[in-house]
Amino acid sequence: MTRTNLARRGFLFGAAGLGAGAVLVGCTSNEPEAQNTPQQAGNGQGANSEPGQPVTIGFSAPAADHGWMAAMTINARASAEQFSDVTLNATEGTNDVNQQIAQVEQLINAGVDVLVILPFDGKALTSAGRQAMDAGIPVVNVDRVFDTPLAYRTWIGGDNYRMGVNAGNYIATELKRQNVNNPVIGEVAGIDSLPLTQERSQGFKDALEQQGFSVGPRVAAEFTPESGERQTSNLLQGAQNLHALWNHDDDQGVGVVAAIESSGRSDFFMVGGAGSRNMMTLIKEDSGPVKATVLYSPSMASSAIAMARLLGQDKGLADLAEHEIPAEVTTYSAVVTKENVDSYMDVGFDS
Amino acid sequence: MTKALDRSPVSPAEEGGKRRSFPVDVRLLGLGGVLLLLCLIGFITQPDTFLTQENISTMLRLAAAIGVVSVGMTFVIIAGGIDLSVGSMVALSSVWMTTLATQSYGPVVMVLCALLVGLGCGLVNGVLVSYGKVVPFIMTLAMMASAKGLAERLSGRRTQVVTESGFTSFFRASFLGIPVLVIMLAMVFVVGWIVLNRTTFGRRTYAIGGNSEAARLSGINVKLHTALVYGISGLCCGIAATMVVARTTSGASTNGLFYELDAIAAVVIGGTLLSGGRGSLIGTLIGVLIFTVLNSIFTQNNLDTDIQNIAKGAIIVGAVLLQHTARQRKGKPRAPSEPDTQPTGSQS
Numbered sequence: 156m157t158r159t160n161l162a163r164r165g166f167l168f169g170a171a172g173l174g175a176g177a178v179l180v181g182c183t184s185n186e187p188e189a190q191n192t193p194q195q196a197g198n199g200q201g202a203n204s205e206p207g208q209p210v211t212i213g214f215s216a217p218a219a220d221h222g223w224m225a226a227m228t229i230n231a232r233a234s235a236e237q238f239s240d241v242t243l244n245a246t247e248g249t250n251d252v253n254q255q256i257a258q259v260e261q262l263i264n265a266g267v268d269v270l271v272i273l274p275f276d277g278k279a280l281t282s283a284g285r286q287a288m289d290a291g292i293p294v295v296n297v298d299r300v301f302d303t304p305l306a307y308r309t310w311i312g313g314d315n316y317r318m319g320v321n322a323g324n325y326i327a328t329e330l331k332r333q334n335v336n337n338p339v340i341g342e343v344a345g346i347d348s349l350p351l352t353q354e355r356s357q358g359f360k361d362a363l364e365q366q367g368f369s370v371g372p373r374v375a376a377e378f379t380p381e382s383g384e385r386q387t388s389n390l391l392q393g394a395q396n397l398h399a400l401w402n403h404d405d406d407q408g409v410g411v412v413a414a415i416e417s418s419g420r421s422d423f424f425m426v427g428g429a430g431s432r433n434m435m436t437l438i439k440e441d442s443g444p445v446k447a448t449v450l451y452s453p454s455m456a457s458s459a460i461a462m463a464r465l466l467g468q469d470k471g472l473a474d475l476a477e478h479e480i481p482a483e484v485t486t487y488s489a490v491v492t493k494e495n496v497d498s499y500m501d502v503g504f505d506s
Numbered sequence: 507m508t509k510a511l512d513r514s515p516v517s518p519a520e521e522g523g524k525r526r527s528f529p530v531d532v533r534l535l536g537l538g539g540v541l542l543l544l545c546l547i548g549f550i551t552q553p554d555t556f557l558t559q560e561n562i563s564t565m566l567r568l569a570a571a572i573g574v575v576s577v578g579m580t581f582v583i584i585a586g587g588i589d590l591s592v593g594s595m596v597a598l599s600s601v602w603m604t605t606l607a608t609q610s611y612g613p614v615v616m617v618l619c620a621l622l623v624g625l626g627c628g629l630v631n632g633v634l635v636s637y638g639k640v641v642p643f644i645m646t647l648a649m650m651a652s653a654k655g656l657a658e659r660l661s662g663r664r665t666q667v668v669t670e671s672g673f674t675s676f677f678r679a680s681f682l683g684i685p686v687l688v689i690m691l692a693m694v695f696v697v698g699w700i701v702l703n704r705t706t707f708g709r710r711t712y713a714i715g716g717n718s719e720a721a722r723l724s725g726i727n728v729k730l731h732t733a734l735v736y737g738i739s740g741l742c743c744g745i746a747a748t749m750v751v752a753r754t755t756s757g758a759s760t761n762g763l764f765y766e767l768d769a770i771a772a773v774v775i776g777g778t779l780l781s782g783g784r785g786s787l788i789g790t791l792i793g794v795l796i797f798t799v800l801n802s803i804f805t806q807n808n809l810d811t812d813i814q815n816i817a818k819g820a821i822i823v824g825a826v827l828l829q830h831t832a833r834q835r836k837g838k839p840r841a842p843s844e845p846d847t848q849p850t851g852s853q854s
Contacts, residue, residue, distance in 0.1 A: 219663055220658070220663050220759075221663060221760075222663075222664055222665065225662070225663055225664070347810070347811055347812070348812075371808075372805075372808055373808060374805055374811075375810075375811045377760075377763065378760075379758065379760035379761070379763055380665055380754040380756045380758050380760070380761070381750055381753070381754050381758070381760065381761050381762075381763065382763070383754075384753050384754045385568055385801075386805065388564050388567070388568055389564070389568070389801060389802050389805035389806070390805055391564075392555060392558075392560060392561040392564050392802065392805075392806065393552065393555050393802075393805055393806030393807075393808075395554070395555055406665060409665050409667060409754060409755065409756045410753075410754045410756070412755075413753060413754045413755045413756070414753075416755075417567075417678055417753070433665075433667060505664055506664060506665040506667075
């Protein structure tokens with residue numbers, strides 16, 4: 156009897172603890188959305204900016220589990236709000252492939268005019284994309300590409316290879332400007348097993364080789380600040396002589412910068428990747444190692460919504476001669492430096 | 507009731523009725539040998555950069571957080587439990603303290619918050635395991651998910667950068683050339699070692715892990731003790747969270763990623779039995795250092811991470827096999843309640 160009471164008391168105590176925790180979370184939680192200034196697609200060109208036929212756009216994306224992905228969803232919603240003729244039917248973000256397939260099927264059944272899908276896994280969501288296309292609903296595939304063009308009407312996404320190329324070209328140009336011979340160039344990659352990391356590294360390597368340079372010390376982190384700090388700390392110990400460092404991802408870049416600050420080193424400069432607001436601020440301040448970042452901007456989500464609207468209204472891109480929306484749009488990985496950072500602040504995202 | 511287990515258990519030095527002047531733990535010597543061998547490999551491959559003061563300092567600094575978590579994990583595993591939630595508790599503690607930092611609370615409140623959140627989560631684990639009779643694996647798995655979810659909710663899945671200069675400058679500083687984080691690790695380790703090997707609490711921890719029913723019959727409050735052991739693990743996670751935030755200047759729900767696996771690996775290769783009742787904090791510390799040194803060797807020699815993971819796996823299996831062989835050679839397993847070090851019999 157006593158044991159039962161104790162067990163019940165223990166259970167209630169534990170539940171009370173968790174409940175108090177949840178309440179405290181509510182009390183102390185920040186509102187991340189309030190910190191974001193979403194990037195919005197341009198108001199369109201000419202006649203495209205005028206309200207037209209109403210369009211219902213279905214939107215499905217992975218869980219906003221890091222800054223870049225959160226910005227993708229925020230941008231999509233903000234872009235839809237910008238158009239009076241657009242109704243956005245957005246599902247809850249999920250990293251469960253089966254759940255995302257089910258969400259897409261629900262959007263098809265709801266009879267949306269156009270679908271915008273950022274799949275958690277392009278291959279796994281291909282069947283859902285095809286299902287929508289077969290049902291006569293045009294699909295805008297964002298970033299992670301489906302297995303076949305039959306699953307989408309148009310694709311918009313970033314260019315991982317060119318990200319590496321542009322980072323490599325910027326570093327090579329800067330080192331030549333500084334008259335550095337035989338420079339040591341480091342690389343802090345993301346998760347090595349991902350194709351996007353491999354593409355970025357290949358682009359970086361190819362660009363440096365074209366300029367007569369090569370990649371020196373290289374580590375792979377895990378897109379997290381902690382892994383960035385850990386791997387960079389080790390890299391810096393091994394590379395007593397370093398002239399430049401490219402970090403693939405600005406989310407892990409917070410840790411990379413922390414490691415550089417801890418080391419007290421100032422003998423090299425750093426280039427980031429993706430284009431977080433935090434890195435852009437450091438570039439603007441110009442008081443530390445971060446001199447540039449190459450974009451992989453979540454503004455592509457805003458563009459995807461804008462294109463979905465035009466697809467729903469049977470319109471093309473106003474400034475092009477084509478009557479139709481292109482089948483593929485690859486965003487450009489611009490290099491953001493101190494000189495042009497002000498013009499890119501609007502596409503910076505919160506890590 | 508007489509608390510029989512409060513008396514000093516038989517130490518390795520006293521086996522067979524013979525007391526050695528200098529008790530030698532062959533397994534720990536072997537582990538130390540592996541660590542020295544790795545250091546030698548590092549020195550041979552990178553003579554200019556590996557055994558420098560800066561690199562040793564960096565390696566110890568990187569080992570600090572996972573080292574502190576592993577101290578707590580050692581307590582839990584010796585007591586016959588397991589804690590899969592350490593990574594998530596580190597994440598939640600770090601995010602909670604950086605959330606307060608963004609709301610202009612000072613470093614003292616931040617640190618206290620991390621410690622209380624870690625301790626609180628640990629006690630919830632402990633209370634539900636001991637009084638709620640939830641299996642430790644399941645309970646800590648649930649806490650792993652819950653704490654991670656709370657961390658994501660609290661941070662909005664964003665990285666929260668700490669601009670509180672007082673906090674970062676203190677924890678990233680050095681005292682007499684030794685980083686503050688390393689001093690913190692040393693303090694946690696020494697306190698943990700004393701508690702485990704020189705106090706009644708420590709002996710009871712071994713006793714519960716060896717045979718909880720026998721411990722209960724001997725008068726030990728097994729439930730309360732188990733709850734406290736999980737609380738210690740949580741508190742260690744709070745301390746580790748402070749270290750991680752100091753290192754990265756940020757709190758994120760991704761902090762502490764895979765700490766549970768790294769800590770369990772370090773504890774296991776350190777000679778602690780997963781079934782409980784036997785273990786060594788010194789072994790755990792050497793285990794943590796082995797993985798840290800290995801990481802540094804691989805980075806400095808520009809080797810791929812996949813090869814590093816293979817080597818890590820091989821070391822874990824090799825260490826466990828060596829320990830198994832050593833036990834077989836001894837002919838019999840040691841007494842469940844027998845600590846690795848020689849207790850003095852001090853009462854607390």
